[in-house]
Structures are given as structure tokens and as C-alpha cells.
Amino acid sequence: MSEKFDVIVVGAGPAGTSCAFVCAKNGLNVLLIERGEYPGSKNVMGGVLYRKQMEELIPEFWKEAPLERPVIEQRFWMMDKESVVQFGYKGLEWGQEPYNNFTVLRAQFDQWFARKAVETGALLINETVVTECIVENGKVIGVRTDRPDGEVYADVVVLADGVNSLLGKQLGFHKEFRPDEVALTVMEVVNLPKEKINDRFNLEENQGCTVEIFGDSTKGNLGTAFLYTNKDSLNIGVGTTLSSMIKAKLKPYDLLDYLKTHPMVKPYLEGGESAEYLAHLIPEGGYRSVPKVAGNGVVVVGDAAQLVNAIHREGSNMAMSSGKMAAEAIIEAKKDDNYSEASLNRYKDALYGSFIMKDLEKYKDAAHIFEKHPQYLRDYVPMMNRAASKFFTVDGTSKREKQKEVLKSVTDERGTFKVLKDIYRAWKAVK
């Protein structure tokens, strides 16, 4: 009979690696299985890594992790065809310890993070696909891989296999996605010399900036775009829910091309060289789409459990936290050698008591509402641009007069009642 481990973790993304790391640190015998050539080789992320959840695993990780730049400025753009209304925050305190968040390139970051798990004692095996969970008497007892003699056994199997969790589906934990539960995002890494990045974004050495772009970046469809600064490259990407994409007959790469050549965006990329092109799904179903997260001998973490806050583009941090919570539940379960669903539901309880499920619950209707009422991104963003243009154009009209005009143009376009209703609806969705 093949070897038996305490824990088998499937997938070496942030969720799986966090779980493996915490388990190994507590003396459990852990096998971490990754299908990529190395952890991160296929993983996609806009690139903002949050300090808090990472620090809970590895204090002062910024001293050794391969990070790109600490983010000291976050910009938000409401973009129309030939204009943009911007707001944001820049603070030097974010450029100092303990920092706020960082841009990262996942191919490097995941590899480093997995190495930390290996250093604490986890065994990592790459280039191996887990094809199914081995189930006996209603209990998961191990996994089958695509290698010869590929069965391995464990007390607990952790599914950290990412957004389209085939293993979770096989166990019947969740169903196929509906097109409005996932976003399809495409991104590109564009190489650009450091000096150019610093000039264009008004940054100094070791300062980073993130730009979130709404409105015309998705041609008014439900979704967002981003532009992030790495050391000597930019990450630019755009995504919309699959359902909007189908409805508007958009092709993701056309949308990215549209964004890259948009007059508000193009000057930032000028002279850059495309280094990588990536496409990936993001689970955006939110609270209602979260599947069963614990069963007999099995738990589900990270994207595989749909733990993404689409409104705040938080995913990797939820992945890490959920991985850690699952590990803590497994460590407890090991104490009384009980890996039943009831015992592993400690993880579920921790998850539902944490910021993750609280945040997902807060926004549980948001995506649905924005999808059903496309006017927010489609109509209000251009309206804001027109209003700003009017307000800031000096043409001899008094400011009071201008305010009136601006307000009137908005209510004229949609009608006072509708505007109030839209505002109320949006407020309810995110309150």
C-alpha cells in the first residue's frame, strides 16, 4: 500500500500553500501536490498582495519575499471615451514598514512561498495532476493522480485547486458555474524600463501605484480593468462576468486591445514590450455561491470555495486566511483523531465567523444588482465625465449656475425618480 500522510493539499496557490505551511509548522506530515511545472507557473493575479494575511503566516515577509513594489498610491478612474474622472489616495506611510500591500508577480511569489512551506517540512510534488479523490464509505481517504502508481492516502484532503475546482464538483460540493458567477479576465505583463514607470506614474524607487478603471474600460459592461506597476513592468488587465461578455458579444482579448489603445491608457504603455499574456477565471458569485466547505476527510479552501470579494479585488488574502483556518481545524481534528465532517466543521465555523464571510455577506447582492441594472457603469460614468467637464470649464457662467446645470443634466438624462432609485439601490447593495 502507498504511503499515508496526515494531510494532502491539492494545489500550491496561496490557499494550498498557506494550509500546507501551517500544518507542517505544527508537525503534521504534509504532501502538497501541484500540477504546474512549479508553483505559480500558471497562476494569474492582477498583482496586489495584502500584507495583513501574509504577515500572519510569515512575519516580516517583505524582508525576503520576491515582491515588486509596495503600493503607496491607489487611483480610481471613472473613464469615458475621451476623458476620465479620477480620485485616489497617496500616502508615504504605505511606503514604510509594515506597509499596506504590494504588487507581485505570481510566478515568482508562489514559488518562494511554496519553498517556505517546504522548508517547514511539507513535501512538494510538481507536474502532477490530482484526477480524483479516493472515497471509501462516504469518506475521502486520499487522492488519485495521473502518475503510475499514483494513489496516495491521507487523513484529510484539502482542495485548494482554484476557481474551477473539478475535484469539488466530483464530490458534488458544487455545481457547474452559471455565467454570472464567474468573471473572465485577461491580462498582460508589459515590460517597461523602471525610469519610464517612475516618470509616468510619478513614483520614486520602490514606490508602487495601482489604478482601477471603471466605465469605458469594459465598454460599460459589468467588470473592471486594472493597471499596476511592478519593478520594471506593468500589469494591465480587464475582465467582465462571463454573462455580460456573452450578452455584449465581447471577445476578452479584443477588450484588452481596446483598453491598451484607449487614449487615457495608451501613454502609460508607450514603448512597452508585451512579455506575457494570461487569461483566468475569477469566482464572483459571492456569498450565495460558496459551496459546502467541509466533508468527511475533506475541506475546500480559497478560490475553490469561491472566496473572492470582487468589489474590493480581494482573493489571495481570503485564500491565505481560509487555508490557515482549515489547517487549524485539521490540527485540532488530529488531536482526537476524528476527521469526520462534524469535526472538520470547525473550519466552516471559523470561516463564517471571520472577515471573509462577513465581507462576502455584505456584498451578497451587489454583483447581481449591478448586472441587472447596467446603468451604473454604462450611463453614470459618462454622466460623471460630462458633469466634471462642464463644472471645470471656465466659460463665464457662475459656479452656482454650473452646479444647477450639472444636476439638471443628470436628472434630465435619467429622470429624478430613477436617479434617486438608482442611488438607493446602489447604497443598499454595498451598505
Next chain:
Amino acid sequence: MHIVVCVKQVPDTKIIKINPKTNTLDRRSAPAILNPYDAHAVQEAARIKSRTGGTVTVLSMGPPQAVAVIKKSVEIGADRGYLISDRAFAGADTLATSYALSKALEKIEQESPVDLVICGKHAIDGDTGQVGPGIARRIDIPPITNVIEVSKINSDEKKIVVKRKQLNGYELIESQIPCLLTVEKEINDIGYSPMPNMIKAARYEPVIWSVADLGEVDRAQLGLKGSPTIVGKMFSPPRPEGGKKIEGEPTEQIKELMKLLEEKIDLFCFKA
């Protein structure tokens, strides 16, 4: 049967970039991998072991991170591995490398006598193919290069029969063992390593030897000091230019192509 396989960590030259200013390899631009020919050498050793029983030991020289190629070899089927790693080895050419490896081989031999040494045909970052024969010469066993098949091996009679690739055919060679083989890729297909090997490799900690561990060594023959080779020039091979596009109706195109092929028949056949 104790088989030692010499392996090298190399940059993946399918991806590597050449710095156009200095004409040197930009080693950071490509991931480090097990030299592909060496992977076949390890695989062949594992295959022989499955017929005769015994042990497969791998040996490598390189920086500490080269333990990765030893672990990779364990995935393929090696039992254990040694890395010789020391600043004194740095900058070695093929002469100094074969000296250092032969010293390590002597040390392995003391622990358990070696019946066969296998190397890859050449390393893809230098393409010289000199280290294998260099080792054989130093430990005084016959080298057989460009092997495409191990046809027979008999450890009792201390005999081996191998097929050796030639430009227009192959040679069958019988030799005594111990001897040293360098192998071509066609000698075997590298299978998908079984899970138990993967687990074993993930757990395996290769033994690392420094110069001091190798016993009596002439330091003047190591590393840069022991390397008389001077690299005159490095350049990317020029891109083939010109060529001819055949146009017209498909049947016309085929006729034209056949005519051209017949005219240039020498390019496709080796003269006997």
C-alpha cells in the same frame, strides 16, 4: 551492478537569451534544468538496474542549487546522489570538470565499486561532449560515445554490447565493464515518473561534498586555475536567409518542389 550517472544542471537553451552586447549567455533569462541528455542517461541506468538489480548513483558538480538535478534524477529512478560543490570548482572548463568528477568517482568507488558510468552525449549549454571521455581517460576505462542502445549487459562476465550511432548507420560494440557510455536521446523514452519516486525525490537530501571531502586532490587542476580553455568568441548562429517561396496551382507547386528536391539531392542523402 553499481551504475554511476554524471549529470549537469544547465540553463534551458530553448529559452535562453544571448546578451547582444557581450555575446554571453544571460543565465538568468532561462530556468535551470537537468541537461536533457543526462535525463536519458539516468533513465537508461534505471532500466539496466531493473534487469540486473543494483544501485544507481548520480554525481554532479555545480553550485548548491544544483541539488535540484539530483532530486530530478531520483524522480527518474536514481537511488541516491552526490553533488560536489565548492568555490574551488568555479570557472572549470571541460578539462578541470572531468578531473573533479573523476576524483569524486574515485571516492564513490571506494565506498562501493563502480561497474558502469553513463553520461549524456553532451551538455546543451556547451555542446562539447568532452567531459564523458575525459573522465574515462582519467579513471582509465574505455569510453563509448553516442550510444543508442544497450543490447546486452552481463555483470558476471563483465561484458556489455552496445549500439553506437554513426552518420549512416550504427556500430555494434562489445566492451569490458567497467566502461563509460555517453548516450543519445533515442536510447529511451523518458516516462512519466511514478508517484513513489516523486515522493522519494521530494524527501531526498543529496550528499554535498566540498574539495576537502574528496581526499587527495591537486588544486592546481581545479576550477579556473585548471582550465586552459579560452573562449574566443560567442555568437548566436545567423538566421538562415533567403529561401524561395513556391507559388501557383497546388499541382504546379508539387512539380516545382520535386524538381528542386532532385536538383539538391545531396542535401538530403549522406554519401556512402
